[in-house]
Amino acid sequence: MNDRKNKIIEILRRERRYVTASELATRLSVSPKTIYRDINDISKRISSEFRIRKKESYGYCLVDVREGNWDKSDQFEHLEERRLNLLLFLLSITPCKTSIQKISERYFVSQSSILNDFKHIESKIKAFGIHLTKENDGTCLKGNQLAVYRVMSVIIESYLKQSGDSFSQYDIPDFIKGIKVVNGNLSKIKKLLHEIQIDYDLVLDQPYYLTLFCSLLSIMEKRTNNLHPLMGDEQIYEEMDNKSAIYQITMDLTDKLEKTYSITLRKSEIYHLYYILKAYKLNCRYLIDQNTDKVDKKVKLLAQQLISTATQNSGYQFVEDEDLKQRLTLHLYSMVYRLNHNVYIINPLLKSISVNFSSIFDLVKLSAQKLVKDKIYDKQLTDEEIGYITLYFQISYDERFANKIPILIECTSGIGTSHLLSGKIKKSFPNILVKKIVSQQRINQSDYEDIELVISTVKPKGMIDKPTILVSPILNDDDKYKIDQFIKDYYKKQLILPHS
Template sequence: MKMITSRQHRLLRFLLQQQEYATLLSLAEQFAVSEKTIQRDLNIINDYLAEWNIRADKKAGAGVLLVAENMADLLQLEQKINGENDDAGGIMGHARRVKIASQLLSETPKETSINKLSERYFISNASIVNDLRIIEEWITPLGLQLIRSQSGTRIKGNENSVRQAMAALINGLMNHQEPGSVNHSRLDPGSYKALVQYFGEEDVAFVQALLQEMEQALAYPLGEPYYINIFTHILIMMHRRTRGNLLDNPGYVTRSHVDDPVFVVAGKMVAEIEQRIGLPLPEDEVWFIYQYIISSGVLVMENQSGSLLHAELFSDEARDITLHLVTKFSRLINIELNLDQQLYEGLVVHIRPLINRLNYQIIIRNPLLDDIKNELADIYYLTRIAVEQVFVRYTPRAVSDDEVGYLAVHFQAAVERQIARKRVLLVCSTGIGTSHLLKSRILRAFPDWEIVGVVSSATAQSVTQQMAPDLVISTVHLPEGETPVVYVTAFFNDADIRRVTDKLITEKLHQASEAYAVTQL
């Protein structure tokens, strides 16, 4: 059975409910993605539907509609899709279960009862029992237990695991691409709306000011997903403390970080939080905030002279891992990336806090993960291989899909930079005017390329041997040779640009992915 992502799962469920054709534009707006992404998702869904004898019928101007020769196939698929939504992974798409899980996490270690939950949500005890079963399946991998006893029902675990689970629920409510005209400081409208809904506008404004002071004291800003992550976790800590629900941390021992300026900043933040809530906080909350700060990625600013990096953002371990990772990835794709300074700096700054996140078991969400897996499938796959082979030397903890997604973007950018400067030979036999047009349009699409010559097919082979270009672009068929050839139209349109990119990047990466897969058989 072919696999589909969570967004494709939601798109399929949406299409199953439609009785009329839905346009790509309406679907793109519904799921807050581009029409190109919807088109790509539909192609993958079509492959998935083939096993059900169903297809996504597309009509120009009308859109797409699921059709099947046998209506029973559609009904059977709908039952399966809706059934999958009842699995543990379906908790995020089920408002009542999110509320119940949120209540249990927020109030733990306090207990509640099935009867109280039934009365609160106006459903039967049997439905509550089913919801609790699904919630239990969801929290178990997070290191938490659902305890049922005669006295009541509660969640059991350590404070860090409870906060991670609460953060996962809140992240599920965030629509980072939600349209809106107002950006509330560093928070995008979707994140702001979700946090205000959960914690209230005043507490959100307080943490916003607190983090602004933190970034000023650190003298560098945090990257957006890390900023939202620490923002959420501080709100959760305040929320649980004001309700008297903080759990003890038996593994905590007093740590002295007086010489670490980040630890001093964390201490000042805790003092401000205590003043805000009017309650003392446990000593380990300074360590908690310190962990989140040093586990956060930095927003690297750039100007005409390059990236503005602080020396404290590097570490010997991060440098070592970066060098090994770039070397391993270069070998996988047979492209030398070790001299790419931009790749090195981007990775080393990212990997230092990544190591801390692995050590402290801090989870970061990547809101673009589905798109990365779809649009950069080969890069993601190869990055996953390189990460697994390199990080095992440094930590026993697995690197999550979200983290691999962030690393894959760095490698994709590096691979694309490899095609920025190419020596290209043009082969065109349709006249000098057309050849000048072709040359002009190629340089407009790839301004850093050098056109080493424009020749006819009769002289192409000899000129190729003499000039040794990196690539031949031709409007006519040529005998096969060692130099890669891309066939284009004389007008070099968008489809031709894609063909060139595919030849230089996509095909090479796909071949590398297939070659590695064969070695594992």
């Protein structure tokens, strides 16, 4: 075959997608008719180990019959598929750099096409806090590790959904949702994780499954492309316990990955896999001792202070919920380990939690930030972690405070009298929630927000439009009757409003 026909074969071999006759003609500076003749001639002469597949309206692709390397599941049929694959590659090698030339060779398209791909990718990743940098020594994506894993996870989730996997709870963005995820490495890593779970009778829950998936893909791409992370990534936080089950799982997973890709993992990469699996063990209800007496005292104190701060910030008496204290302590036990070892788990339900439980989510986030500000805890909690903690507080809220009527108690300056009144109200009216107790001298307009009733021992100043009941500090029978009537009217309106 002549040189042009060999170039056609090379283009189809490297492109790994359907290429139209017009595109081939443009690249080779000939007419489409010439391409048609060449393809026909190539089809007659080509080895039995290969064949050219034609697809109407898509063009031609080269199929490796012998090894099946170029089956339909590994071909880019659309430009968007290549761009999504490129985005996943760039995410996987972050923070390492690569050159436009190498990317051009990887996808066998012109450098100008790659630059156009970059513009498309840049417009899609801004919302995730990631940006593309093109410098003299190479091109890379920049953003914190969690932001990178978030985007990687939604691409992986989309792939899992397309391949028939049952769990796909992540909110997949529109620019990913409608595009086929073409990447043969995803099926290989999925197979590795499946084998590990079968061999060791594990059921990795979704956050750890996705985090481990992202880590394995990142390690593989860096090693196979001979890319070296920054020296800061070499940090070792604790030695592995070579007698533990987690160690055996880690080494087996490492061995499988190295054999699959003919690579050698670095020490820091093996340790990182170990940390992820150990964090999973600490988080797993079936593996952790439910007795909080064995939990580190600092973690217990952190749980108590978070609950106390949330109580102060909201008026909801979370401090009275012993179940919340125990559940949150166990959760923070594994969370502290994760944050101390730079293990950032993905929260597939983050958007749903932040939207559906927005008040509690904001409360937890504000309370966590205050702990850092007051130097009670030295690490900022990620939104992923805030989302998980929110669920514990939301359960407590739903069980103890939901459908209760939030009130404010207003008094003169006698704080003892107001707390005595608060105790009597709580005892007499379990469906009332005392959110705030404020002296009239210090009350602000903002104190009246998020409450339905003011109970006051002193005549209000007239700065509010909330219902107000004037009572005696000892809460006599007439006072109780007025409060009881308000409660009945309040719930009656709640039943009528949805139908009005």
